Amino acid sequence: MPEPFYEPDAAVEAVAAAGAGGATDFAVDGGRTPRKTPEGGPQGTGPVGPDPSAASGERARSLWSDAWRDLRGNPVFIVSGLVIAFLVVISVWPSLIASGNPLQCDLARAQQGSQPGHPFGFNGQGCDVYTRTVYGARTSVTVGVCATLGVALLGSVLGGLAGFFGGAWDALLSRVTDVFFGIPVVLGGLVFLSVVTSTTVWPVIGFIVLLGWPQIARIARGSVITVKQNDYVQAARALGASNARMLLRHVTPNAVAPVIVVATIALGTYISLEATLSYLGVGLKPPTVSWGIDLSAASPYVRNAPHMLLWPAGALAVTVLAFIMLGDAVRDALDPKLR
């Protein structure tokens, strides 16, 4: 397993220094310090041979290239990555695999089961369940990705700045995040979204960003505070770097990994949150095609026509699972402690 931060020989040197540092031989006799260096030893020029790590011929590695190599070999990442790639493709071009129109319904065929050309059957309004399930992916992916981007951006900027500068803003932000953590998500959704009449996905995304950013802000704040205390940030400061440069070049690249991990896992939960809100009737509204809406419409008929519920529910479960698995794989790759 590649070690991104520590070389074994560095540890050995540290131990050697700790053991030998006190024993540097020195006599108070003539005020001179005979320091023991082997005659003709490599004094001054240092070891001439290249380091072992350089000799093995590997290219310069960073945390990110290590993480990428780790991910490529992880079956969890490959499977979830393929599922997500497929979801993204059908969200952009749903007509690739579904030729019908999700809004074209025929009441005469309501609740009918699987039949040629309509593998998943029809729903209560006589719409094709297969087409609606495929088109539902677009909504879920859009909400998930946009909400995550918004949450990550807002949360990491606010949390990062609070962590870096500390002081009153930090105290204020911490209290504000406490307030937001106190709001139950579903109750908040019922209150906020029930007054919204728009049928687009944006109010739902906005609501998720509003309630989601404190989680990322806390992670980013903690991460920035940890990184800020590192000697290299102090060193950069001692060598004249400005706050902006320290923050962008030294703190952010070292503090961003936990944010990425949490955001990836959160993406899955945002998709299920959208479905939950839509199921309750406060999230997305028809004619938007959403798995949550379909689940809600199908649930009264689950005994007679379970296919109407099972297909969108299955799609939702697979999507959420894929994102959470991806998040797990990314966490394993980015967390040096697990190496």
Added chain:
Amino acid sequence: MTATPGTPDASPVLLDVRDLHVEFRTRDGAARAVNGVTYSVAEGETLAVLGESGSGKSVTAQAVMGILDVPPGRITGGEIRFQGRDLLTLKEDERRKVRGREMAMIFQDALSSLNPVLSVGEQLGEMFVVHRGMSRKDARNKAVELMDRVRIPAARERVGQYPHQFSGGMRQRIMIAMALALEPALIIADEPTTALDVTVQAQVMDLLADLRRELAMGLILITHDLGVVADVADKIAVMYAGRIVESAPVHDIYKAPAHPYTKGLLESIPRLDQKGQELYAIKGLPPNLLRIPPGCAFHPRCPLARDVCRTDEPPLYDVPDGRGSACHFWQETLHG
């Protein structure tokens, strides 16, 4: 009463720290980390600041550099004059321009002092990008030049590598290269060799001393290792509980310390001719900075302590040959 150690030649004073006080706010009250430190460094001179952990030597350096964590730290008094300017009155923006360009710092642990996600070339080059507005390509060439200068073999091949791919000694050379990049007038090295293997320690110290001579810089060498000091320093300031307790030209102090604490430090160095004997250690522990003992801070551990030491804080007495000692009984110590 304030005796500054004699400067061997009359070079102009580069850095003059006067009566500096630094406190740290803690839950249990103010920890007085630095209590009236006074020292000066002339151009091209090397001052070694010696002391145990917690004696305030690093905090003084951080105050000089302007990288003290504020809060909890706070400079409560004194002045720091650098090339005639009082640094404590400068605005943060002006202060930042002094850092790196006119004074630079080398830290103890080079591994943690280098950013793990940037290659060493990028970090070295950053000095030129930030302060000189150089292009990335020129900065990279300068980085190779610097790595050659600190005698890193195969600099051109290794400039794109990351800190973890270098050995401890090589990393410390890179830190030195970063500090020297803009040829500052003053370098502060905070225990630059403590984290290194003994043989590597010698190489790094020699390199630092050579480069200091070449560039005629002032150097403040912070250390707790008396062995490191003797070859390199011109004068020594010994710190205890945030004060300078003894200051002297380097060789005088080894011959005849004028403060019991210095004497204790010298006696606690293991010697080859003492094989089999018990090692000497100064009794007791360094004082808690929240409750520094009244009078002389060293009196609870001092073999010479008398009543006056428990009540009166000794000033830094003038000792012949441009030395100073903050001991009421310096004569006794010096000649006894």
